[in-house]
Amino acid sequence: xxxxxxxxxxxxxxxxxxxxxxxxxxxxxxxxxxxxxxxxxxxxxxxxxxxxxxxxxxxxxxxxxxxxxxxxxxxxxxxxxxxxxxxxxxxxxxxxxxxxxxxxxxxxxxxxxxxxxxxxxxxxxxxxxxxxxxxxxxxxxxxxxxxxxxxxxxxxxxxxxxxxxxxxxxxxxxxxxxxxxxxxxxxxxxxxxxxxxxxxxxxxxxxxxxxxxxxxxxxxxxxxxxxxxxxxxxxxxxxxxxxxxxxxxxxxxxxxxxxx
Amino acid sequence: xxxxxxxxxxxxxxxxxxxxxxxxxxxxxxxxxxxxxxxxxxxxxxxxxxxxxxxxxxxxxxxxxxxxxxxxxxxxxxxxxxxxxxxxxxxxxxxxxxxxxxxxxxxxxxxxxxxxxxxxxxxxxxxxxxxxxxxxxxxxxxxxxxxxxxxxxxxxxxxxxxxxxxxxxxxxxxxxxxxxxxxxxxxxxxxxxxxxxxxxxxxxxxxxxxxxxxxxxxxxxxxxxxxxxxxxxxxxxxxxxxxxxxxxxxxxxxxxxxxxxxxxxxxxxxxxxxxx
Numbered sequence: 388x389x390x391x392x393x394x395x396x397x398x399x400x401x402x403x404x405x406x407x408x409x410x411x412x413x414x415x416x417x418x419x420x421x422x423x424x425x426x427x428x429x430x431x432x433x434x435x436x437x438x439x440x441x442x443x444x445x446x447x448x449x450x451x452x453x454x455x456x457x458x459x460x461x462x463x464x465x466x467x468x469x470x471x472x473x474x475x476x477x478x479x480x481x482x483x484x485x486x487x488x489x490x491x492x493x494x495x496x497x498x499x500x501x502x503x504x505x506x507x508x509x510x511x512x513x514x515x516x517x518x519x520x521x522x523x524x525x526x527x528x529x530x531x532x533x534x535x536x537x538x539x540x541x542x543x544x545x546x547x548x549x550x551x552x553x554x555x556x557x558x559x560x561x562x563x564x565x566x567x568x569x570x571x572x573x574x575x576x577x578x579x580x581x582x583x584x585x586x587x588x589x590x591x592x593x594x595x596x597x598x599x600x601x602x603x604x605x606x607x608x609x610x611x612x613x614x615x616x617x618x619x620x621x622x623x624x625x626x627x628x629x630x631x632x633x634x635x636x637x638x639x640x641x642x643x644x645x646x647x
Numbered sequence: 648x649x650x651x652x653x654x655x656x657x658x659x660x661x662x663x664x665x666x667x668x669x670x671x672x673x674x675x676x677x678x679x680x681x682x683x684x685x686x687x688x689x690x691x692x693x694x695x696x697x698x699x700x701x702x703x704x705x706x707x708x709x710x711x712x713x714x715x716x717x718x719x720x721x722x723x724x725x726x727x728x729x730x731x732x733x734x735x736x737x738x739x740x741x742x743x744x745x746x747x748x749x750x751x752x753x754x755x756x757x758x759x760x761x762x763x764x765x766x767x768x769x770x771x772x773x774x775x776x777x778x779x780x781x782x783x784x785x786x787x788x789x790x791x792x793x794x795x796x797x798x799x800x801x802x803x804x805x806x807x808x809x810x811x812x813x814x815x816x817x818x819x820x821x822x823x824x825x826x827x828x829x830x831x832x833x834x835x836x837x838x839x840x841x842x843x844x845x846x847x848x849x850x851x852x853x854x855x856x857x858x859x860x861x862x863x864x865x866x867x868x869x870x871x872x873x874x875x876x877x878x879x880x881x882x883x884x885x886x887x888x889x890x891x892x893x894x895x896x897x898x899x900x901x902x903x904x905x906x907x908x909x910x911x912x913x914x915x916x917x918x919x920x921x922x923x
Contacts, residue, residue, distance in 0.1 A: 495824075
């Protein structure tokens, strides 16, 4: 099982600009569920609170109100039941790819021969069997993010939380990574919550799309594309893709608050 | 990938590369050249100066040879080096952890940050007589003075280094539920290493100065004593011998620390970009 739910999550903080205190409502009663084995994309313009919502789900930020549950149990702070993939991979630069994956496993308490074997297995899973001993600066952007994904997957979390993981990659690498992520998902059946600002990416990858604007959930849409989706190029040519993409685009361009 | 390469264009490319990658002058050649120019000028113009008011390289070398032959130099060097190494090592062992916790914990920073900042600016020379009263004229006071001069730059650099660690790297530790002690040891310490090493380098110079100051006040032994005695005898050439030795020693230590840095933080040299 692996199901994560945000219940009425709110986040307020205060900003001091030129001596005047402004109260900012970053999230306003945000609620949605990512079901077991499902991929949900969280999409919205910059500043809409999508990353904040993800960070609250991870436990890196504390909500002003509401709660996060994983498999029905309320969580506070970070936990091994959730694995985080950061926007810029955020590998530790002094460790090799293998050691970076081992770091996460060690924090879960794994030791000895099992530790190395598990880390190696997950790096093989993301196609980095030949680069185990490279340091981050010897890896390309795509390879770094593969290590980041392996590091999060290796601790076998119930839910994978990804914060614009392909946002910093060039268009071609991004397409490759999207296909690889779907393949990984088909093999591991992980529950994934995925933040993106890329319309195509959201439609190609997700089962459902949560559209956020100004800190509220504008709309939750189901993507009518079947799994598996082995050829994303072909998926792009389908009327379902074009239709869903248009619906998401429209939701993003509608004035806030009008939900159909 | 394209595997077919037009041979003509390949040749053109290699000759082009040869022009671009013409071997630059090695750094050590530049350094030696600079030394020859400086020492040569000193040798030529230094001879015109009254030997009481100044000296020149060959006279200093001659005086150094005399000091070495009689064994006075080695005894003095040993007397100076022992407290130097102990005081300097203590400054590293104590300064780095204090800097780490000061940078990491807001409450510690609020409690002791002011003392570190003030301690760095402390006019230590003025306090040496007091230290002599407390610790006597021997080994202990030298160690104390060297320690006090060296510990603050190490501490401040470490502290600043910790505050410069990217927040996201710490969040990596948090998201994998690493305890605070692990985050400090396995994320913050390695991320801060370049700053720590810079502080340790800065401290070399201060520790050398501190050593001489301590010996001036106690004035019984060591290279500082050689400086004082020969200065009192108007033997300027001999006075320069320990000064030159100390400066050379500082350069040697600097290189040594650089080598240690490349050993403990090899990724740093690979990441850092520096122009030729």
